[in-house]
Amino acid sequence: MQSDRAQKPQIQNTHNTIYSFALTEISTNPYKQTTKISLMATTSVVPANRRRTALQPEDADFETTEGVKAIASFEEMGIKDDLLRGIYQYGFEKPSAIQQRAVTPIIQGRDVIAQAQSGTGKSSMIALTVCQIVDTSVREVQALIVSPTRELASQTEKVILAIGDFINIQAHACVGGKSVGEDIRKLEYGVHVVSGTPGRVCDMIKRRTLRTRAIKLLVLDESDEMLSRGFKDQIYDVYRYLPPDLQVLSPLTYSSLHVFKMKFLQFNLNFNSN
């Protein structure tokens, strides 16, 4: 199954998009095609105390949507020069195995579900693809990353700011427990990326402090984890405010794909019964 964004039927901003991306695994959704990349097995997962060494063995076993190729260098991915400088300065020399397969479809605008174990480079992949997709000459929120925990949301913001140093990216972590006033100040000043937790993001959108009209990419980081933490309604609430032609990226851990599918199936049924 190969996705071609240009050929996708136009759909309304109804519930279709979010459940169609989630249901790709079942391969029956007529509306939208999604690129899916699964790292089936890893022989080395990065130990927690080792930084920037997430490279998987080249022969890592992957299951992907047809046509997904492994691209061995960041240059060959067509990443902008100033972002490449940031990536190298951050200490990444070459993409990890999941990055080799997932970065290109993401920057081509496809919806992507990328499953791989912890420590394989998924969070870093969010940071670098967001930096590539955002146009920093336009000071509006263009990418929204929703994460299950405050720590993860803040960590993603930090990696974006570090990797995107040379493109002058402005990112803000919108997380519960931090000052609402500071969120309002930062958002009104203008940022390109918001990385947050569902409740605070939802709150900022409802206050109209977080303006959604220019958002083109929604990242549901560890979406399986978010659903298991009971954030389903808040994710849906956020989604309702986003523009119709939205790209969705969903990185998740391999072991929980099953749970993810089951929960989103439920999600779908609930939507239809509204």
Ligand SMILES: Nc1ncnc2c1ncn2[C@@H]1O[C@H](COP(=O)(O)OP(=O)(O)OP(=O)(O)O)[C@@H](O)[C@H]1O
């Ligand atoms: N291309 C790369 N080259 C070298 N190191 C990398 C690369 N990508 C990621 N890393 C490093 O590998 C470690 C794990 O990466 P990351 O946090 O992105 O993985 P993850 O799959 O999201 O894992 P977790 O769920 O544990 O956060 C981090 O220290 C990160 O800096």
